[in-house]
Amino acid sequence: xxxESWSAVPHLTxxxxxxxxxxxxxxxxxxxxxxRWFRSQWQQTxxxxxxxxxxxxxxxxxxxxxxxxxPAGFNNLNTAFVSLAVQAVQAALERICPSxxxxxxxPENHTRNLxxxxxxxxLVEILTKAGLRVRLGSLLPDITEPKPVDxxxxxxxxxxxxxxxxDKITVADFEPCFVLLNNDLSGGLPDILQNPxxxxxxxxxxxxxxxLKSNHFTHYRRIASEFAEIVRxxxxxxxxxFRKCGKINFExxxxxxxxxxxxxxxxxxxxVKYREYGIExxxxxxxxxxxxxxxxxxxxxxxxxxxxxxxxxxxxKMARAKEGHAVTDIMVQEGVYTFETWGEKNxxxxxxxxxxxxFVIGGxxxxxxxxxxxxxxxxxxxxxxxxxxxGPCCYPDPLQAPxxxxxxxxxxxxxxxxxLLAAARESKEAAQAPAQTADSLKQANL
Amino acid sequence: xxxESWSAVPHLTxxxxxxxxxxxxxxxxxxxxxxRWFRSQWQQTxxxxxxxxxxxxxxxxxxxxxxxxxPAGFNNLNTAFVSLAVQAVQAALERICPSxxxxxxxPENHTRNLxxxxxxxxLVEILTKAGLRVRLGSLLPDITEPKPVDxxxxxxxxxxxxxxxxDKITVADFEPCFVLLNNDLSGGLPDILQNPxxxxxxxxxxxxxxxLKSNHFTHYRRIASEFAEIVRxxxxxxxxxFRKCGKINFExxxxxxxxxxxxxxxxxxxxVKYREYGIExxxxxxxxxxxxxxxxxxxxxxxxxxxxxxxxxxxxKMARAKEGHAVTDIMVQEGVYTFETWGEKNxxxxxxxxxxxxFVIGGxxxxxxxxxxxxxxxxxxxxxxxxxxxGPCCYPDPLQAPxxxxxxxxxxxxxxxxxLLAAARESKEAAQAPAQTADSLKQANL
Numbered sequence: 001x002x003x004e005s006w007s008a009v010p011h012l013t014x015x016x017x018x019x020x021x022x023x024x025x026x027x028x029x030x031x032x033x034x035x036r037w038f039r040s041q042w043q044q045t046x047x048x049x050x051x052x053x054x055x056x057x058x059x060x061x062x063x064x065x066x067x068x069x070x071p072a073g074f075n076n077l078n079t080a081f082v083s084l085a086v087q088a089v090q091a092a093l094e095r096i097c098p099s100x101x102x103x104x105x106x107p108e109n110h111t112r113n114l115x116x117x118x119x120x121x122x123l124v125e126i127l128t129k130a131g132l133r134v135r136l137g138s139l140l141p142d143i144t145e146p147k148p149v150d151x152x153x154x155x156x157x158x159x160x161x162x163x164x165x166x167d168k169i170t171v172a173d174f175e176p177c178f179v180l181l182n183n184d185l186s187g188g189l190p191d192i193l194q195n196p197x198x199x200x201x202x203x204x205x206x207x208x209x210x211x212l213k214s215n216h217f218t219h220y221r222r223i224a225s226e227f228a229e230i231v232r233x234x235x236x237x238x239x240x241x242f243r244k245c246g247k248i249n250f251e252x253x254x255x256x257x258x259x260x261x262x263x264x265x266x267x268x269x270x271x272v273k274y275r276e277y278g279i280e281x282x283x284x285x286x287x288x289x290x291x292x293x294x295x296x297x298x299x300x301x302x303x304x305x306x307x308x309x310x311x312x313x314x315x316x317k318m319a320r321a322k323e324g325h326a327v328t329d330i331m332v333q334e335g336v337y338t339f340e341t342w343g344e345k346n347x348x349x350x351x352x353x354x355x356x357x358x359f360v361i362g363g364x365x366x367x368x369x370x371x372x373x374x375x376x377x378x379x380x381x382x383x384x385x386x387x388x389x390x391g392p393c394c395y396p397d398p399l400q401a402p403x404x405x406x407x408x409x410x411x412x413x414x415x416x417x418x419x420l421l422a423a424a425r426e427s428k429e430a431a432q433a434p435a436q437t438a439d440s441l442k443q444a445n446l
Numbered sequence: 447x448x449x450e451s452w453s454a455v456p457h458l459t460x461x462x463x464x465x466x467x468x469x470x471x472x473x474x475x476x477x478x479x480x481x482r483w484f485r486s487q488w489q490q491t492x493x494x495x496x497x498x499x500x501x502x503x504x505x506x507x508x509x510x511x512x513x514x515x516x517p518a519g520f521n522n523l524n525t526a527f528v529s530l531a532v533q534a535v536q537a538a539l540e541r542i543c544p545s546x547x548x549x550x551x552x553p554e555n556h557t558r559n560l561x562x563x564x565x566x567x568x569l570v571e572i573l574t575k576a577g578l579r580v581r582l583g584s585l586l587p588d589i590t591e592p593k594p595v596d597x598x599x600x601x602x603x604x605x606x607x608x609x610x611x612x613d614k615i616t617v618a619d620f621e622p623c624f625v626l627l628n629n630d631l632s633g634g635l636p637d638i639l640q641n642p643x644x645x646x647x648x649x650x651x652x653x654x655x656x657x658l659k660s661n662h663f664t665h666y667r668r669i670a671s672e673f674a675e676i677v678r679x680x681x682x683x684x685x686x687x688f689r690k691c692g693k694i695n696f697e698x699x700x701x702x703x704x705x706x707x708x709x710x711x712x713x714x715x716x717x718v719k720y721r722e723y724g725i726e727x728x729x730x731x732x733x734x735x736x737x738x739x740x741x742x743x744x745x746x747x748x749x750x751x752x753x754x755x756x757x758x759x760x761x762x763k764m765a766r767a768k769e770g771h772a773v774t775d776i777m778v779q780e781g782v783y784t785f786e787t788w789g790e791k792n793x794x795x796x797x798x799x800x801x802x803x804x805f806v807i808g809g810x811x812x813x814x815x816x817x818x819x820x821x822x823x824x825x826x827x828x829x830x831x832x833x834x835x836x837g838p839c840c841y842p843d844p845l846q847a848p849x850x851x852x853x854x855x856x857x858x859x860x861x862x863x864x865x866l867l868a869a870a871r872e873s874k875e876a877a878q879a880p881a882q883t884a885d886s887l888k889q890a891n892l
Binding site: 031032033034035036039040042043080081083084086087088090091093094098099100101102128129130131132133359392394395396398 | 477478479480481482485486488489526527529530532533534536537539540544545546547548574575576577578579805838840841842844
């Protein structure tokens with residue numbers, strides 16, 4: 001990488017880099033041990049097909065805040081590293097379906113989101129370069145015949161109606177070896193996807209109709225402890241504290257006491273740690289839906305009172321998540337400051353790391369000019385400028401300082417892979433417990 | 447890739463591109479089938495740890511002429527794609543030794559070849575970036591204590607004396623999980639490497655003390671036929687014809703009749719094919735040692751008479767291969783013209799493709815100003831300028847013409863992987879037949 005590319009890396013503004021340099025130094029010194037540990041973990045628990053992880057870098061702390069098993073944003077990655085993604089797909093295929101000649105992608109039910117379609121086109125390109133025939137099977141009821149989508153990049157996608165032929169999910173005359181879900185199933189499990197006769201990755205049971213963030217972070221907590229022991233690190237430095245509240249109904253104001261208590265607990269926990277490390281920032285917590293995505297129903301609070309005194313509008317905002325499902329389970333998560341900024345306007349920059357199989361294939365920064373460091377950067381209607389990572393994140397450069405860019409990227413890759421491992425364990429657990437049927441889901445929603 | 451990088455690609459000078467465009471068109475149209483076929487092949491026969499393949503591109507024909515299982519030249523690869531090599535090593539480790547924290551490299555017995563040491567340093571860097579601790583155990587008897595080697599690139603290597611501790615091969619206090627041979631064992635199998643107690647890759651039995659090129663190309667011939675059937679191609683377009691002669695002694699002029707006959711056969715075979723394809727070049731054959739490397743004892747001939755009328759000096763040159771071993775087995779191989787040239791001087795350029803595990807990680811051109819298209823480009827004392835491939839070779843670009851650079855590179859990667867597969871089958875065969883011992887080798891050499 002030329003120096004020119006490296007200059008496009010956000011600047012870490014905080015003076016509180018002590019513990020982070022400590023994290024990075026530990027990771028650098030233990031690279032061989034870390035990679036060996038990861039190898040043994042992937043042998044026990046294969047990684048999901050793909051995954052993106054939102055990280056927060058507070059300088060004193062580096063932690064995942066969200067793990068997406070149906071990632072979009074592939075169009076934001078550095079095209080210089082597309083060969084890494086292609087190679088990773090080829091490695092993944094060996095496990096999923098060695099005979100794969102064709103893959104059917106089931107995309108999100110967007111109709112006009114060109115950002116999403118550009119991501120889909122980038123994903124199709126990666127899979128095609130890996131030597132797969134790729135077709136897109138849409139769940140949208142309006143799609144009754146092949147429908148072309150022309151993109152600003154000049155690329156074209158063809159959405160085809162998803163059909164069921166016996167136990168096989170497919171489109172028209174296609175015979176896919178496996179189905180790649182790029183739809184998080186927030187809206188529930190459609191009948192057409194029930195008991196499929198071919199492999200579906202990631203498994204249907206990891207869609208948001210069935211998945212809980214708190215379960216992911218329970219796995220993550222265990223993994224962070226195991227890992228922290230290896231590198232002799234306080235696990236708090238790489239893990240956001242959290243609590244889970246079931247059965248909250250904001251509109252009817254049910255279960256709010258529980259939520260208030262948990263917010264207080266989380267804030268108290270952060271306060272203890274901030275004191276321990278001499279951090280003068282004010283602790284904050286994120287209140288969000290335990291199942292769901294797209295940054296809906298997310299709230300940043302600095303005291304439990306803020307939850308108590310929600311007005312009607314705020315209540316309504318929290319009450320409904322994606323596609324209008326009532327929020328019942330809530331997660332209270334430690335807020336991690338974002339102290340990376342970019343450009344003259346000091347825009348807040350949040351790293352997102354992408355993985356295919358267990359390989360880190362790159363990432364980008366969400367650069368946002370209008371938000372503060374303690375706000376959620378993945379909120380509805382949010383505008384960000386993607387800034388592709390200048391480096392591939394796969395390996396450090398021990399000849400440079402612990403906080404040099406390749407080493408910062410390596411640290412991102414390590415922490416993101418810990419979250420990936422948590423997702424792998426979720427996936428294994430889901431495979432062992434038979435997935436709920438659509439019927440049981442419908443009952444649960446009633 | 448910017449256009450700037452692509453301009454550094456040699457120009458294919460021949461007008462006879464008809465059949466090659468045919469090859470490339472076939473490869474492009476069948477990419478999904480080709481990749482699927484390769485996947486199933488690697489499942490049946492795992493690829494060797496690493497490999498480089500010398501290709502010849504005659505425009506009308508694209509074929510491997512040499513497959514090196516102990517490759518050097520890693521320093522000639524494009525550093526922009528080092529992450530591909532790192533990722534491939536990580537994938538390879540999962541099979542060889544998932545718990546690997548340390549690897550011991552046994553390098554060639556060079557003492558002053560800085561080109562080789564730069565390659566070794568590049569290899570060490572790749573393995574280190576993949577998260578391995580790497581040390582170098584030298585077979586040189588002079589190395590009795592750690593000896594630093596400082597390189598023009600500013601890198602430093604540390605050669606350590608190889609020791610045997612019980613059944614383990616190692617250096618000083620190191621406990622390598624596996625041994626990586628980067629020494630082709632042309633000089634025989636040293637006692638210290640007999641019956642090692644840890645994995646050695648590539649297997650010791652594939653060193654030149656035990657390996658024959660003709661055996662490799664016998665496997666290659668079978669593979670080229672299988673592959674040619676899939677892509678509906680004349681296998682001759684991707685395969686050099688060859689014959690094997692045993693028991694030749696040039697100094698004593700024994701076995702020369704057999705050699706003359708085979709040269710005539712090979713030239714006749716080429717002539718038939720040249721006529722079929724309307725190629726007006728003069729056929730030529732390469733006579734080389736069946737076991738051995740480094741381009742020693744190689745001769746390019748256009749008629750059998752040239753073999754009959756060898757003078758004393760030529761005989762002496764043919765009689766001794768690397769490290770002074772008498773040549774007894776000879777291979778006669780179809781000469782494949784090199785019609786790629788580079789720069790204003792129209793320097794001949796020969797592609798070399800590198801693979802780690804079954805992944806193509808890049809390559810470079812040997813650019814040579816002083817040789818003709820029908821000469822061997824890997825000869826002793828030969829000087830070449832390395833020109834790193836501008837692209838990663840892993841995938842084609844179907845939107846461009848069949849002979850566009852990414853597609854030419856993809857074609858290289860496919861043909862090189864066919865040679866890699868032949869090496870994989872050699873390796874499997876060698877594992878099934880117990881390797882010769884040093885004693886049986888000594889007898890064979892008497």
